[in-house]
Amino acid sequence: DAMVIQNPRYQVTQFGKPVTLSCSQTLNHNVMYWYQQKSSQAPKLLFHYYDKDFNNEADTPDNFQSRRPNTSFCFLDIRSPGLGDAAMYLCATSRDRGTGTDTQYFGPGTRLTVL
Amino acid sequence: GQNIDQPTEMTATEGAIVQINCTYQTSGFNGLFWYQQHAGEAPTFLSYNVLDGLEEKGRFSSFLSRSKGYSYLLLKELQMKDSASYLCAVMDSNYQLIWGAGTKLIIKP
Numbered sequence: 372d373a374m375v376i377q378n379p380r381y382q383v384t385q386f387g388k389p390v391t392l393s394c395s396q397t398l399n400h401n402v403m404y405w406y407q408q409k410s411s412q413a414p415k416l417l418f419h420y421y422d423k424d425f426n427n428e429a430d431t432p433d434n435f436q437s438r439r440p441n442t443s444f445c446f447l448d449i450r451s452p453g454l455g456d457a458a459m460y461l462c463a464t465s466r467d468r469g470t471g472t473d474t475q476y477f478g479p480g481t482r483l484t485v486l
Numbered sequence: 487g488q489n490i491d492q493p494t495e496m497t498a499t500e501g502a503i504v505q506i507n508c509t510y511q512t513s514g515f516n517g518l519f520w521y522q523q524h525a526g527e528a529p530t531f532l533s534y535n536v537l538d539g540l541e542e543k544g545r546f547s548s549f550l551s552r553s554k555g556y557s558y559l560l561l562k563e564l565q566m567k568d569s570a571s572y573l574c575a576v577m578d579s580n581y582q583l584i585w586g587a588g589t590k591l592i593i594k595p
Contacts, residue, residue: 411587411588411590412587413490413573413585413586413587413588414529414573414585416582416583459526459528461528461529468581469516469581473516473517473577473581474519474531474534475519475531475583476531477528477529477530478528479527479528480527480528482526
């Protein structure tokens with residue numbers, strides 16, 4: 372089945388220790404997104420890739436970086452996690468953007484705990 | 487600014503019908519999405535409306551009125567597994583998804 376996969380599902384890190392979350396997709400979609408979602412809040416878009424073009428949201432902290440080495444994979448790097456970065460991190464994909472095929476499909480998420 | 491409003495929480499009875507409303511003010515409009523999100527899980531896509539009217543998909547229906555900036559999600563024959571948060575999201579003129587905070591639906595036997 373075509374899907375969006377995130378690893379790990381649960382990640383524990385220490386304050387200030389770099390962490391990388393991964394996302395892969397078998398949908399062959401052009402667009403990949405990273406969201407941060409805290410309890411009872413709306414998902415907050417951090418950035419997205421349209422193919423290899425990286426698009427950073429204006430209010431995404433510099434502490435968050437992303438890489439997309441190929442169509443299937445996308446990584447979220449948190450360089451120095453703070454306690455406020457504890458959240459669910461959601462990866463999503465869409466076939467395209469701005470053409471009517473924009474429905475986003477989500478992976479299961481990675482819940483990050485910062486100690 | 488851009489804004490999506492939906493009730494924080496609703497309670498309904500198993501077997502009944504519930505309507506979850508969503509109002510929006512956005513810079514442009516390129517469609518409205520409803521997602522279901524169970525606690526601790528990722529959102530799953532339910533419906534997409536870009537034209538006015540009702541879209542029916544099994545027990546779930548979604549309605550849109552662009553002139554009123556209004557949508558609702560209608561859930562029929564409620565089941566316990568429908569207990570979840572329901573997120574309304576609007577795609578603006580820049581094809582950016584603007585998300586509501588979600589409506590937590592509690593189903594009671």
